[in-house]
Amino acid sequence: MSGYVISPIASIDLDEMWDYCAIELQNPDVADRIRDEVFTAFRQLAIMPGMGHFRSDLAAEPLRFWRVRNYLVVYRSEKTPIEIVRVLHGARDAQVILGDYSAI
Numbered sequence: 001m002s003g004y005v006i007s008p009i010a011s012i013d014l015d016e017m018w019d020y021c022a023i024e025l026q027n028p029d030v031a032d033r034i035r036d037e038v039f040t041a042f043r044q045l046a047i048m049p050g051m052g053h054f055r056s057d058l059a060a061e062p063l064r065f066w067r068v069r070n071y072l073v074v075y076r077s078e079k080t081p082i083e084i085v086r087v088l089h090g091a092r093d094a095q096v097i098l099g100d101y102s103a104i
Contacts, residue, residue, distance in 0.1 A: 003081035004046045010074075013087040014038065017071065034069060041068045042084060049077035059098040074098070 006014070014035065021031035045051055045066060052064035052075070059074070063085060066073045072094060074086040088094055 004042045004075075004084055005081055006042075006084045007086070010084045010086050017087060017089070034071070038068050038071065038073065038087060041066060041073055045073065045075060045077075046082055049075075049082050052077070055094075058095045063098070065094075 017038075018031045018035055021034060022028040025031075045064075049064075052066035052073075054062055055065050056062075058065070062076075062078070063074050064077045066075070067090070070090045072086075072088045072090055073084065074088065074094070076083040076085060086097070088097060
């Protein structure tokens with residue numbers, strides 16, 4: 001059975017993403033749309049976990065990256081179900097944030 005699990009820190013990322021759009025930008029409709037698009041991507045990645053790219057320059061372990069709008073979905077494709085590791089805004093320094101992610 002395919003599916004996905006969301007790591008605790010990715011769950012925080014999702015909350016922060018929604019809060020920023022809804023509260024800081026004062027646009028809950030956009031926050032909802034982006035959240036829906038991200039969850040649609042999770043479902044698509046679960047069906048086809050080979051989508052996305054490995055970025056050895058950004059992470060010490062084989063994590064895949066998939067873009068949704070200005071966000072990067074970072075996930076482990078070798079697990080069943082796949083694991084959503086992080087959801088990062090593209091302007092953030094993913095290399096610094098992920099560092100040696102195998103410690104988490």
